[in-house]
Amino acid sequence: MSRVIRQIPLDTDTQHHAHDFHQIVIALEGSADFNIEGLGGSIESFSGCIVPANHLHYYTGTGNNRQLILDLPPDALALTGHHHELARLFDAPRFFTLDGSLRLYLEFLTAELALLDERNGRGDIxxxxxxxxxxxxxxxxxxxxxxxxxSHRRIDLHSLDRYIDDHLSSQLKVADLAAVACLSETRFTERFRMQTGLSPWQYVMRRRLEASRQLLQRSHLPLSEIAALTGFSHQSALSRAWRRAYGHPPSQLRRPDNTAIACGQASANVTLQS
Structure with missing residues (x-):
């Protein structure tokens, strides 16, 4: 990475990749669609998304668009030392909207970058x-x-589970889950994490993995079809999620010797909550 902060348009043809650094994307002009390992959403002026490192994501820019992108390796100064708590931002992918104060700061940030470029150029610091x-x-x-x-009403997880399972093959958005719970997206996310210890994305990912495990054990469907049925954008996204959660590819479950599954599944609970 040559710069921490970039301003670029996103391709209007769908692209996908994963990288070993965290990323924040904020729309300055136009809009863009993202799917970050099953969590989908759109960003437009003064809204953005968080892409944790090593998360496969699909993205498409719309028309004339310009995005502010922050590329942050896990050992970036902004995420270490006195600022180590800021790394919690990348616990899971999410979408956000800037409030009035942050909109003003974004205007200052872009103006400051332009001023630095006009003078002697900007440095890493x-x-x-x-x-x-x-x-x-x-x-x-x-x-x-x-x-x-x-003093808060608890979220009905049984109703939420039914909704997730009924729409598992679809692109689920946090806003959809919040609507089921009759809460705003912000209030739902806060209350959900306090009640379950997980972000909504981590919870949905757990159910996607469990559903894929059931299909692997009880059917002879190809991995590509299992991926589609459980909401993964591609077979490679399913394999990536399995390796991160269980430490092995999903195909290993269908091998004669699959005794490692129990240990891998137990470790997945720890991985998804970290």
């Missing part, structure tokens, strides 16, 4: 400074501190 301030503001809004849940 300049970009790290601007990125750290943005990450800190996002962190304070997207990862609120623990609060008492005694």
């Amino acid at each position: 300049d970009e790290e400074r601007l990125a750290t301030t943005l990450l800190g503001a996002l962190h304070s809004r997207l990862t609120p501190g623990e609060i008492s849940t005694g």
